[in-house]
Amino acid sequence: MGERVFVYLASVMFLCICTASGSLRGVVPSGTESVESLARRASANQVEINIKDKVTLKEKTITIGNISTVTGDNVELVKKISNIEIGRTPWPNNFRKIGVDFLKMRLKTSNIKLSDIIFNGARAVTISVEATRITGAEIVQKAREHLLSVLPVVDRETTIELERMPGVQWVAEKRDEIVLDVSLVDSNKDRGNIELIVSARSNSVPFFKTSVVFNVRVFENVVIAKRKIRRHQHLNKEDIFLGKRETTKTHDLSFFSMDDLTGKVAVRTIRANTIITEKIVETPPTIQRGNVVKLFIEANNFSIVTKGLAQETGRTGEVIRVRNLNSKKIIYGKVVGPESVQIIF
Numbered sequence: 001m002g003e004r005v006f007v008y009l010a011s012v013m014f015l016c017i018c019t020a021s022g023s024l025r026g027v028v029p030s031g032t033e034s035v036e037s038l039a040r041r042a043s044a045n046q047v048e049i050n051i052k053d054k055v056t057l058k059e060k061t062i063t064i065g066n067i068s069t070v071t072g073d074n075v076e077l078v079k080k081i082s083n084i085e086i087g088r089t090p091w092p093n094n095f096r097k098i099g100v101d102f103l104k105m106r107l108k109t110s111n112i113k114l115s116d117i118i119f120n121g122a123r124a125v126t127i128s129v130e131a132t133r134i135t136g137a138e139i140v141q142k143a144r145e146h147l148l149s150v151l152p153v154v155d156r157e158t159t160i161e162l163e164r165m166p167g168v169q170w171v172a173e174k175r176d177e178i179v180l181d182v183s184l185v186d187s188n189k190d191r192g193n194i195e196l197i198v199s200a201r202s203n204s205v206p207f208f209k210t211s212v213v214f215n216v217r218v219f220e221n222v223v224i225a226k227r228k229i230r231r232h233q234h235l236n237k238e239d240i241f242l243g244k245r246e247t248t249k250t251h252d253l254s255f256f257s258m259d260d261l262t263g264k265v266a267v268r269t270i271r272a273n274t275i276i277t278e279k280i281v282e283t284p285p286t287i288q289r290g291n292v293v294k295l296f297i298e299a300n301n302f303s304i305v306t307k308g309l310a311q312e313t314g315r316t317g318e319v320i321r322v323r324n325l326n327s328k329k330i331i332y333g334k335v336v337g338p339e340s341v342q343i344i345f
Contacts, residue, residue: 045113047072047081051100051121056128059089059172064106067098067125077116084110092131092170099124132175134200136166139180143196143212146182151190155256156220157244163193163213173202191218191248217248222275223255229270235261235281245275252277285313286335287320293341295322295333308333308341319344 050069057066064070065082072078086106090096100119107114140162151158171178178200185195194216200207224243229235237258247254255261255276264281274280287293287310295308307325314320314335322333322341333341 045072045074045077045116046118047074047077047116048118048120049081049103051103051119051123052125053122054126054128056130057089058130059092061088062086062098062127064103067127068121077112080110081107081112081117084112089127089129089172092129092172093133094128096127097124098127129172130174132171132173132178134169134171134178134180136168139166139169139198139210140212142180143182143198144214147184147194147196147214147216150184150187151216156218158219159217161215161217163215166198166210166212169200169208169210171200171202171207173207177202178207191216217246219244220247220254221256222247222250223258223261225270225272225274225276227272229266231266231269233266234284235264235266235276240276247275250275250277252279283315286316286338287314287341289313291339292325293322293339295324295331295341295343297343310341 048071049064050071052067052069055067062085063082064084064086067086070078070082084106086098086103087096100123103119104114104117107117144160147160179202181199181201183197183199185197192215194214196212196214197209198212199209221242221244223240224245226239226241229239233239240258240261242256242258255278261276261281263283265284267280267282270276270280289310289312291310293308293310294305296303296305308322308331309325311321311323311330316335316337319332319334320341321330323330331343333343336342
């Protein structure tokens with residue numbers, strides 16, 4: 001480029017000397033481009049790239065026009081140089097430096113003559129991306145609000161404790177353009193360690209996903225054994241009471257009314273102050289194996305009653321095998337009472 005500038009300056013000086021002496025005419029041979037024309041053409045092709053010191057951009061592919069001011073008389077050339085891509089913006093909360101040497105390399109690969117380029121301004125530009133800092137506390141608050149909106153609130157007290165604070169997240173967008181979404185990993189879980197996923201997006205473009213875990217403790221009014229209850233013993237109201245207990249780790253269904261235990265018997269020995277659950281009580285069988293029962297058939301216009309022998313133990317509503325004592329055949333029937341079985345065809 002220095003040689004080109006030297007030739008250009010020498011031409012201009014020669015033009016001035018010849019003009020002053022009045023001897024320009026006849027100096028340039030016939031059919032040769034004039035010095036003034038050469039100078040004008042050289043000036044028209046020159047482009048100035050004034051590099052900025054710092055720029056902050058939206059997340060995108062960077063062009064020369066993003067990090068500098070490109071000027072010149074050749075509009076098409078200025079536009080072409082401005083649109084030359086030089087890489088991607090850095091990650092949020094980071095920066096990238098691009099210097100003159102890198103720009104020269106990109107210009108060469110884009111078939112731009114470096115002799116037509118004048119660099120001014122900074123020797124390198126520092127590029128950062130427009131970003132928003134989202135703190136762990138913001139993420140936790142969003143997750144907590146969602147959890148509270150889906151947890152049951154009737155007939156229970158709940159405490160929510162954070163297991164671990166998530167880290168800071170950076171999003172390459174403005175604050176008002178960011179949407180935080182929250183979802184439960186297990187929507188059927190309402191106590192213990194509950195995990196939620198918080199994700200960020202903007203204009204349908206996802207940015208990050210992070211996990212938030214809460215320890216949810218639950219306290220409910222449940223039926224509790226007042227005293228020791230032996231195996232196969234019927235539960236009476238004198239044996240139980242209603243009290244508030246933590247049920248976080250109670251995996252089986254508890255009872256919330258003493259009336260729900262009417263007619264129940266203990267499956268095993270129950271210690272005093274034990275929460276009564278469906279796994280440790282049962283409804284006793286209506287019919288025992290070996291019981292003589294009434295077998296009956298009901299139709300629109302008639303009914304038949306005969307005797308049978310229960311081949312299985314069964315509760316009301318269950319289907320069991322019975323032997324017809326008249327025909328000696330094994331048939332199936334539904335238990336409808338302590339001594340009654342309705343035959344099923």
